[in-house]
Amino acid sequence: MTKVYKIADHAVTPLASGSKENFNAVLEGKSNLKLHEGTFGVKEPFFASLFDREEVLRNAENEGIRGYSFFETILILACKGAIEKSGIDASSSDTVFVISTIKGNVEALGEGSKDVLPATSARRVAEFFHNPNSPVTVSNACISGLAALIQGQRILRRGGARNVVVAGAEVQSAFIVTGFQSLKALSPTQCMPFDASREGLNLGEAAAAMVLGTSETDxxxxxxxxxxxxxxxxxxxxxxxxxxxxxxxxxxxxxxxxxxxxxxxxxxxxxxxxxxxxxxxxxxxxxxxxxxxxxxxxxxxxxxxxxxxxxxxxxxxxxxxxxxxxxxxxxxxxxxxxxxxxxxxxxxxxxxxxxxxxxxxxxxxxxxxxxxx
Amino acid sequence: MKSVKIYSDGRVILDGRENVFEEKGLSLLEHLYRKEVGDYPKFFKMDVLCKLGFIASELLLKGESDRFTPREDRAVLLFGTCGPLCNDRNYQATVRDYPSPSLFVYTLANIVTGEIAIRNKYKGESSFFILDAKDEDIIKNTIEEAFQDPVTQEAVTGWIDCRSEDDFEAEIELMVK
Missing domain, CATH: 3.40.47.10 (Thiolase/Chalcone synthase)
Structure with missing residues (x-):
């Protein structure tokens, strides 16, 4: 079976921008998880890792990304970083985009437009890179990111593309935070995976992208x-x-x-x-x-x-x-x-x-x- | 049964044979539940997308022998544009005062594939793919790609989309590798 390789990647998180930068921050034990009170108009305080949106939008504007929702903006930032490092031609008909998200642009719900649909955001992201192919969005709850990488791998194995850009993002909102609060799944403090004192999860925002291909890499x-x-x-x-x-x-x-x-x-x-x-x-x-x-x-x-x-x-x-x-x-x-x-x-x-x-x-x-x- | 199509206007097409029901929209799904299933009260907790996927899969699979024997070789792969949009609106209406956990769970696109897997004891792959439009080539290719998994031999697959509780369709079939 055709072997599939990672060509390049990029991560944009509240901790850092860049894959190496994120790894270094993690290695130093850093986190942006903290208590948020009143954020998104949510009554009950919650512990989460959220972007400084103004700063992200300012950086995006410097890179020529404007007129997109915040969700689309971080997706484009992640894709752009990975694509530039990879050297692939994202506008080629041999490149396919696979997008991963659970609630996408759900913040736009109620505004009466198609902006809320993840497929609309995925199309806009592909169009930003002048890519002619219809992107596929994988929405498989919390496994979406892995499901998207697996999907990218399968497309390449079928010979359906020369390169696949796999990108996932999530932005938080009152919709998601109140949902997890209603399920009593959120920890009131820093989450503690596998610990005896763990009390639930913390929500986070991030975007990450990987360019895949069939030419051998590390x-x-x-x-x-x-x-x-x-x-x-x-x-x-x-x-x-x-x-x-x-x-x-x-x-x-x-x-x-x-x-x-x-x-x-x-x-x-x-x-x-x-x-x-x-x-x-x-x-x-x-x-x-x-x-x-x-x-x-x-x-x-x-x-x-x-x-x-x-x-x-x-x-x-x-x-x-x-x-x-x-x-x-x-x-x-x-x-x-x-x-x-x-x-x-x-x-x-x-x-x-x-x-x-x-x-x-x-x-x-x-x-x-x-x-x- | 090899293919099932359900439309909110009352048409139900089983292996190409069309029946037209007086019931439309959500009432059509509830009518089909009472007529064809009847023994799975979890149905009433489901949002419209899951009700539609569940009824379509019941019509597709109800005649099978050994139907509820756990198996890993049959995947559930569904495609649509709107995903859980109808239920997103229902949940959103509760956010301000009393966020509803039971509605929130159904705001995930892949709950419909999960409901079908749980009902039928399918331990194989279950995936929901969101497309900008009903692109037959992408659907065909994605299913072919899913069969790369050596465990996957068959799949309940197809298109399922709910614009509203009165405007939806499901077109699903059982595919063999």
Missing amino acids: WELVSGAIRNDANHISGPSRVGEGSYNCLRAVVQDKDELAFISVHGTSTAYNDEMESIAIERAGLLDIPAGALKGYYGHTMGAAGILETIVSMKAVENGVVIGTRAFSGNLGVSRPVKIDRENRKTTKQAFVKLLSGFGGVNAALLCRRKTGGEK
Whole structure:
């Protein structure tokens, strides 16, 4: 089967702009998660990682991006960074865009226009780059980012494009924040993935993009899988069914794995479920880590952002510590979670995600051994 | 059954044979539920997109033998433009005073694929793709791409779109690799 490689990537988050810049901020233990009171007109305070919108819009304007919604703006910024680094021709009919988001431009709801539809935003983003193809938007709850990377990989394997630009973004709004508040899924303070004291998730904003192709580079997107729990629409399988099936489908040689980048939302059920899935897959001895303590849950961006940061971690020989983890493991299986950054010499990792609708996804990425960065 | 089409104007087409019902819109879906299903009360909690996808999949699959045996080889792959837009409006109306958790859950585009997977015990892939328009080439290619997964041998797949509770269609079929 045709091999698929990452050519370039770019992440735009409240922490930093740029993939390397984001990795460095994470390595230093930084986060923009904080308490927001009155933001978006939401009555109850919430803990989240949000952009300084004026600053982002100012930067965007300097790059010639104006007249777009905030959601579209950060998507374009992420794509632009990745495309410029990749050197591909984004306006070519051989380039296809795959967009990942959960609620897209939902802020525009009620304004009576088509602006609210994710497909409209996706089209505008492709048009910004003068791309002639209709983009596909993957909207698969919290696994959307990985589902989009898997979709990009499949398009290339079919020979449907020379390059695929996979980009995901999420902006927060009263719509999303109140929804998670109503589900009682939000932590009143900093989220603590896998910790005994965890109280729920923090929401986050981000945009991230990856340009994929079939010419060999340092990073191969080896195998991906999407599996449903067939259990419940708003809670994971108690036995980690779908995540286990995903891990079983993508892991080829566990000894090559530097770490498993878990979903680690910091909700009671998710983290417990993941620990069971990891045990069932026979991977308890592989280091695991969650990035939600740095960025919050960036929803449609998470799969792409967390894959980018994980790639940088492997390149730098690091297993990133799970921020805010106290050392007191709060799941029933002994997952190898660590608060501190650790060294590794391994050259591959698995990114794992799961979400509402019973969905789960995993992606195995492998770095060319001996590759220099 | 190999293909099912349901239109909000009352037309229901099963393997090319058309029936026209007096009931329209949401009432059509509720009528079909009572007539053809009846034993899945979770139906009444669903938003219109899920009701439509659920009824269409029930009509498609109800005659199958061993229907509820768990399986990983059948995917659910649906395509549409509006996704959960109708329910987004319903949820948005509750945001200011009392945000409704039960409505919020249905604001995710892929809940409809999840409902079908849960009902039928499908542990395979489930995915929702949003397109700017009903582009048959993209749909055909995306399904072909999904069959690259060696576990996926069959798929419940097709187009499902709800502009409003009175204006929708579903055109789904069972495809084999």
